[in-house]
Every structure is written in structure tokens, then in C-alpha cells.
Amino acid sequence: MSFIVICQEHTTEELDAWKLVRVHEDFRVIALGLPVPRYQGNPLDPPLRSRFQARNVSPIPFKVFVLHIFVCNYLVL
Numbered sequence: 146m147s148f149i150v151i152c153q154e155h156t157t158e159e160l161d162a163w164k165l166v167r168v169h170e171d172f173r174v175i176a177l178g179l180p181v182p183r184y185q186g187n188p189l190d191p192p193l194r195s196r197f198q199a200r201n202v203s204p205i206p207f208k209v210f211v212l213h214i215f216v217c218n219y220l221v222l
Contacts, residue, residue, distance in 0.1 A: 149169045152160065174193075205213075 148165070151215065174197075
């Protein structure tokens with residue numbers, strides 16, 4: 146449902162109570178974590194949540210990281 150439709154169906158007071166504001170059409174959401182919180186709060190609605198892309202970034206062991214930095218710096222020199 147678009148913001149325009151919501152504005153036509155609800156009052157300004159309702160929008161203010163819901164803390165809804167219009168954003169630019171190129172607005173992007175960047176989140177760290179899950180779109181559905183385990184903690185207290187409001188989850189994202191399913192249509193918005195379906196637009197997220199997930200990527201699992203595993204930590205790199207420290208020794209591998211140091212070796213990578215060393216090799217990259219050595220190759221540049």
C-alpha cells in the first residue's frame with residue numbers, strides 16, 4: 146500500500162500517532178541483523194521485509210586476516 150493511499154484513508158492525527166512520514170522514492174533501508182527482531186519492538190511488515198537481501202558475513206580468523214594484509218601490502222610494493 147502506498148503512502149498516498151494511506152493518507153487518503155487515514156487522518157493526519159493517525160499518521161502522527163503511527164509516526165509515519167513520507168520518504169523520497171529512492172530511499173533505501175540498510176539494516177544490520179534480522180528484519181524480524183527477537184527483541185521488543187515492531188517488526189517490518191512482510192511487503193517491506195520481502196525486499197531485503199540477506200548476506201551472511203562470517204568473521205575472518207585473525208591469522209588469516211594478518212596474512213591477507215601482509216600479502217596484499219607485499220604485492221603492492
